[in-house]
Amino acid sequence: MSSQQVSSSLRELLADIFEVAPEEITPDSSPETLENWDSFRHLQAILAIEGEYAVQFDPQRIPELITVSLLQAELEKKGVTP
Amino acid sequence: MQNDLERQDLRRTIKEAAARLDGAAALSAARTLLNASQRTTDAMFCASSLLGVSDVLVTQMGMRRLKTFAVRSVTLEPMVPFLATEALFAGYVLDLQLGGYGSYIDELLNPNSELATSKPDLVLVLLDIEELAGPLPELCASGRNPNVDLEIQASLDRVGQLLRTFRSNNPARVLLQGLVVPEVTSLGDVADANLPLSLPAAIERLNRGLAALCASISDCAFFDVDRVAARYGRSRWRDERMYFASRLPVSVEFFKIYAENLIRFVSPLFRACRKVLCTDLDNTLWGGILGEDGPEGIATGSSFPGNCYLEYQRYLKQLSSRGILLAAVSKNNESDVRETFNTRSADLALKLEDFVATKIGWNEKAQSIRELAKELSLGLDSFVFVDDNPMECEAIRRQLPEVEVISAPIDEPWRLTEVLARKPFFDTVFITQDDVDRVQEYKAQAQRTELERQSDNRDDFLTSMEIVCTFQSALTAPLARSVQLLAKTNQFNLTTRRRSAAEIEEFASSLGGQAIAVRSRDRFGDAGVVGLALARTEGDACLIDSFLLSCRVIGRGIETAMLAQIAQQAIRDGAKRLIGQFIPTKKNAPCALFYLDHGFTQTTADDSSSIFYELDLTTSLVTSPAWITLEGTQSHELSAGIVLSS
Numbered sequence: 031m032s033s034q035q036v037s038s039s040l041r042e043l044l045a046d047i048f049e050v051a052p053e054e055i056t057p058d059s060s061p062e063t064l065e066n067w068d069s070f071r072h073l074q075a076i077l078a079i080e081g082e083y084a085v086q087f088d089p090q091r092i093p094e095l096i097t098v099s100l101l102q103a104e105l106e107k108k109g110v111t112p
Numbered sequence: 113m114q115n116d117l118e119r120q121d122l123r124r125t126i127k128e129a130a131a132r133l134d135g136a137a138a139l140s141a142a143r144t145l146l147n148a149s150q151r152t153t154d155a156m157f158c159a160s161s162l163l164g165v166s167d168v169l170v171t172q173m174g175m176r177r178l179k180t181f182a183v184r185s186v187t188l189e190p191m192v193p194f195l196a197t198e199a200l201f202a203g204y205v206l207d208l209q210l211g212g213y214g215s216y217i218d219e220l221l222n223p224n225s226e227l228a229t230s231k232p233d234l235v236l237v238l239l240d241i242e243e244l245a246g247p248l249p250e251l252c253a254s255g256r257n258p259n260v261d262l263e264i265q266a267s268l269d270r271v272g273q274l275l276r277t278f279r280s281n282n283p284a285r286v287l288l289q290g291l292v293v294p295e296v297t298s299l300g301d302v303a304d305a306n307l308p309l310s311l312p313a314a315i316e317r318l319n320r321g322l323a324a325l326c327a328s329i330s331d332c333a334f335f336d337v338d339r340v341a342a343r344y345g346r347s348r349w350r351d352e353r354m355y356f357a358s359r360l361p362v363s364v365e366f367f368k369i370y371a372e373n374l375i376r377f378v379s380p381l382f383r384a385c386r387k388v389l390c391t392d393l394d395n396t397l398w399g400g401i402l403g404e405d406g407p408e409g410i411a412t413g414s415s416f417p418g419n420c421y422l423e424y425q426r427y428l429k430q431l432s433s434r435g436i437l438l439a440a441v442s443k444n445n446e447s448d449v450r451e452t453f454n455t456r457s458a459d460l461a462l463k464l465e466d467f468v469a470t471k472i473g474w475n476e477k478a479q480s481i482r483e484l485a486k487e488l489s490l491g492l493d494s495f496v497f498v499d500d501n502p503m504e505c506e507a508i509r510r511q512l513p514e515v516e517v518i519s520a521p522i523d524e525p526w527r528l529t530e531v532l533a534r535k536p537f538f539d540t541v542f543i544t545q546d547d548v549d550r551v552q553e554y555k556a557q558a559q560r561t562e563l564e565r566q567s568d569n570r571d572d573f574l575t576s577m578e579i580v581c582t583f584q585s586a587l588t589a590p591l592a593r594s595v596q597l598l599a600k601t602n603q604f605n606l607t608t609r610r611r612s613a614a615e616i617e618e619f620a621s622s623l624g625g626q627a628i629a630v631r632s633r634d635r636f637g638d639a640g641v642v643g644l645a646l647a648r649t650e651g652d653a654c655l656i657d658s659f660l661l662s663c664r665v666i667g668r669g670i671e672t673a674m675l676a677q678i679a680q681q682a683i684r685d686g687a688k689r690l691i692g693q694f695i696p697t698k699k700n701a702p703c704a705l706f707y708l709d710h711g712f713t714q715t716t717a718d719d720s721s722s723i724f725y726e727l728d729l730t731t732s733l734v735t736s737p738a739w740i741t742l743e744g745t746q747s748h749e750l751s752a753g754i755v756l757s758s
Contacts (some may be wrong), residue, residue, distance in 0.1 A: 046153035049160060066151030070189035077190055077354075077364045080151045 036098055037112040040105075044098065047075045057099035060061055072096070083110045119149055130161045135168045142649050143201055152190065152364065159193035159200075160557035166205045168218060176382065177205045181284075182236040183216035185243040186361040194371035202375050202536070204382070213359075214243070220278045228282065234378060235278075237288045240361060244271065244291060245318055251316050252629040255307030256300050260314050267268060269320045285381040286332040287374070290319040292341045333541045337370075337693040344369060375428065376536045386516060386537040387490055387550075389431060390481060393442035393472075396520045396528075397425060397462075402444055406662040407452040413459030420525035425461035426531045426695045432466055435547035437488065437554055440470040441480050441497070477504055478511040488554060488559075496537055498528075556637035557664075569682075574668055575739040581673050587620050589629035589641045597644045597660060602699040603681060604659040604671070606692070606706060611646065614615040619657070624649035624685045630674055632665055639665055647678050653689045654682035654729075659706075666702065669737035675710055676736040677745060683729055692725040692735075710734055 036044075036055055044059070045052040048066040061067040067075075076092055079085070079101065085108045088097070095101050105112050122145040129138035136720075137495065140157040162169065169175045178199065182188060188210055197207035209230055211219045216239065219227040241248065245267040251260050275286060285399040287322070293315045297304055304310040323334040345365060362370045394401045398421045411418040412425070432438050442449065449472050453464040464470065469487060470709035485492050492514040499505050500520040504573035508517050516537050521527045540547075554633025560577070567573035585592040591613050598611050611619075620627035626659040630643040642665045646658040656678060661671050679690055707725035708714065711732050716724045729736070736742060 043153050046157050049156075071359075073187070073358055074152060074156070074190050081151060081364060082153075086353065089353060092357065 036102065039082070040079070040098070040102060040112040043078055044075060047071055049077055053097060057102070058097060060097040067096075075101075079105070081112060083108075085110055119145065120155070121437055123154070125157060126161050126317040130165045133165060133168045133172075135165060137166065138162060139173070139200060142197060143585075144149060146197055146368065148370075150365065152193070152367065153195050155193040155197055155368070158259045159196040163196060163205070163608075169200065169205055173203075175200070175203050175205050177207060178234050178378075178382070179230065179232045179237060180206055180208045181211065181219070181230055181232040182208060182238055183211040183219045183227065183238070184238040185214050185216065185240050186238060187359045188238065189362070190360065191362065191367050191371055193670075194367045195374065198371040198375045199378075200366070201372075202379050204375070204378075216243070217274065220274055223281060232284045234381070234652045235282075235286050236374075236378075237286060239289070241291055241294075241315075242523065245314075248314055248318075248514050249294075249297075249311055252309060252311035252386065253298055255303050255310045259308060260309045261317075264314060264318050264321060267318060267674070268325055271322065272325050272328075275325065275332065279329050279332070283331070286326075286329070287321060287335050287378055287381065288320050288326055288332065289337050291315050291337040291375075292338045292346060293319075307327045327542065331381060333377055333381055335374060337373070339739065340369065340373040341366075376539065379536060380539045385540045386437055386496050387494040388437045388484065388488065389428065389436075390439045390441045390484065390495060390497045391428065392501070392504070392520070393440060393444060395500040396450075396498055397428075397440070398420060398460075402448050402452060407448070407455050408458070410452065412456060417525055418459065420528070422459070422461055424525070424528045427532065429461050429466060431538065433548070434543055435550050437468045437551055438462075438474060439484050440464075440467045440485075441469075441477050441499075442472050443474055443477075444472050446470075446472045465555070465559075468551065469558050478506070478508055481508065481512060481515060488556070495738045496535075498532070504510060514581065552637055556634075556739050559636045560634070571739065573736070576635075577739070578741070579670070579739060580633050580741045581670055581736075582631040582678055582742060583631075583742070584629055584631065585620060586616050586627035586629045586644055586646070590643075591616065591630075592646050593641045594627075594629055596642065598658065601660040601662060602697070603663045604703045605697075605700050606656070606657075606703055607658050607695045608697050608700060609658050609695075611658060616646065619646045621649060622648065624654075626654075626678060626681050628674070628677060628681075629729055630670065630677075632670055643670060643674050644679055645674055647682065647685045649682050649685035652687055653691055654678070654685065654687035654693045656693065659692070662752045663702075669740055671703075671706065672710065672734070673736040673740050673742060676734040677742075679727070679729060679734045680745070688728070688730050690727040690729055692727070694725070696723075 034105065041052045041055040044055045048064050048071060050064060050066070053080055076087060083105060085105065087104065090106065095104055102112060122141050125141040126145065129141060139162065142162060145154055146158060155430055155654070170177060192208060195207050195208060211227060215236065219225045222228065229343065247262060247263055248260065251257050251263055276287070289422050290583050293312045297311045299307065299310050304312045307313070318338065319338060326332045326334040340721045348363060349366060350361060354360040391397050400409055402410055412421045413419065414422065428438055431466070450464065453460065457463065469484055471484060479496065481492070481495060485495065492512050495515045496518065497508050497515050498520055500522040502519060505517045508515055518532060518535065518536070519530065563576060564573055567576065594616055595613050598609070602608070616627050619625040626645065626647040628645050629641050632639050632642050642662040644660055645653055645656065647656045649661070659674070661674070682690055692712055694704060694707065696704065710727070712725035712727045714723060715726050
């Protein structure tokens with residue numbers, strides 16, 4: 031899957047977390063573009079993604095995963111196709 | 113959740129129900145969704161959909177808004193949607209504000225803090241071991257350092273000081289969370305278990321101390337998070353990775369359970385527990401059907417499966433010991449049930465008398481429960497109903513939605529006590545002596561009613577009651593009780609004069625004065641001080657100033673015994689005439705004929721606002737009913753003359 035597209039399951043998950051319409055979630059979405067993406071929602075997103083795709087992120091990487099494409103790439107690195 | 117489609121369906125249902133402002137439908141779908149789905153996203157979705165229509169939930173469903181402030185030293189944010197949804201399922205709209213990490217002392221004590229200015233209904237105090245008892249892990253390392261106990265005490269003193277100071281300035285209810293007993297220590301399992309000064313032992317003591325502390329502060333409860341963690345597995349309770357990375361105290365898999373239990377501990381701070389448990393008999397209190405299997409055929413007793421039912425009976429008996437009223441509601445022949453409680457008593461943990469009331473017959477159970485509510489003067493929202501029959505359960509749910517209905521698992525009788533115990537409706541933060549005594553009080557009242565129903569002859573009934581009246585001075589009743597009776601009694605109150613304590617003292621101490629109180633008890637219980645009379649003899653006439661009786665005991669002849677007592681003392685004080693007065697009020701019609709019924713003659717006109725009656729003591733007698741045993745009549749302390757001369 032290209033990093034230029036956000037998979038629909040990840041998009042819906044993040045839409046729930048950041049309380050926006052799924053269409054608003056793009057690969058470039060980040061704390062800069064989404065008002066609700068604060069450190070609390072970031073943790074919430076990480077917990078939700080870990081639960082949804084049965085993966086665990088390295089805690090040191092967690093604070094760095096602050097765009098949708100970075101999150102998606104990290105998932106792909108773990109062998110998950112979201 | 114079976115599949116994602118089902119999940120999406122429920123989410124759509126919630127969204128649509130919220131859009132058309134149907135709070136109940138949205139809530140019910142949210143409950144189904146979150147019982148099946150572990151996803152934090154679903155909790156967030158439910159919380160935001162439902163809180164979006166919180167006004168509707170408050171107005172339609174009578175939910176209560178709880179302005180809540182959490183002071184904490186741990187990360188709570190990811191759990192907030194779960195706290196919100198679990199609160200909604202328990203009937204509360206949680207408006208939750210979180211304090212900063214570690215700023216709890218300022219929040220609690222500073223009158224200008226965010227907490228103080230937000231004027232919360234509820235304050236959650238959620239601290240970890242570093243804040244509550246930081247030095248303990250190190251002090252406990254050897255398992256033999258006596259400073260451990262000093263540190264526990266210092267911690268309790270510090271938290272006590274904090275909460276007491278908070279309480280003196282702020283009326284918000286408080287929930288103080290305890291600590292989870294640590295699983296991993298340097299001493300290891302064996303030393304931890306055997307050394308009294310190990311960390312697990314110390315944390316357990318600290319928790320008990322915090323609980324006792326909460327009990328000493330008004331509107332404050334202790335949240336035993338360790339009990340919850342232990343139930344689901346302490347070793348999995350915390351995800352170490354997320355704890356060390358983000359200070360998250362609970363693993364994501366337990367967010368819902370944590371929230372549900374925290375709310376369970378909050379709830380009794382805001383509402384009273386239910387008070388009555390109505391149980392079915394066949395296939396609920398015992399196994400089998402009495403009408404078909406007969407008293408000898410039903411399952412109860414020490415062998416399986418009777419022991420499952422015996423366990424349920426014991427559980428009910430224990431509920432009764434703490435003040436929950438038991439009622440039997442069963443479609444059966446009453447005589448069969450009586451026979452069963454007699455012949456199988458060795459195999460039953462309950463006696464028929466342990467039930468404050470029984471509704472055994474062929475009436476609709478909804479009707480029986482309505483009658484019980486009336487007889488016990490309790491609202492239907494105080495009732496819990498347990499029955500194995502799904503039809504009966506459904507009928508009660510439909511007809512009496514206020515009643516909490518428990519379906520007894522007929523094929524798995526061993527589960528019944530646990531099903532009951534997991535429900536929060538008997539939860540309470542404290543139990544008073546009054547709660548414990550309540551069962552006895554209701555039982556006595558029910559037995560009196562029952563006996564009265566059975567007797568055709570009033571005198572026989574009253575004789576069988578074995579009533580004893582004890583006369584004593586109104587000053588020692590005690591005086592506060594006498595004043596309370598004067599202030600509260602409306603129905604059987606001949607003059608409705610609200611005399612003060614000083615006035616009662618004057619009656620008791622002046623020459624010819626009488627101030628008598630009467631206590632009554634019968635074979636079913638002690639009703640306490642139930643009657644009061646004030647009278648004064650001047651010259652040859654004794655005037656009864658006040659005469660009243662608690663409405664609980666009207667009609668048993670106690671009023672006649674009181675009048676006889678006054679008459680005798682009046683004669684001793686030199687009176688030849690006893691003068692009674694009746695001042696009609698809106699409420700005291702029940703005693704309008706009292707003096708005429710006792711042989712008095714009316715001396716003033718009917719239409720008067722105050723009617724006088726007279727009895728000639730030289731020719732007429734007032735005698736106490738034969739069925740009442742009298743005590744204290746000879747005690748001359750009742751006579752003011754003696755008080756003065758002594």
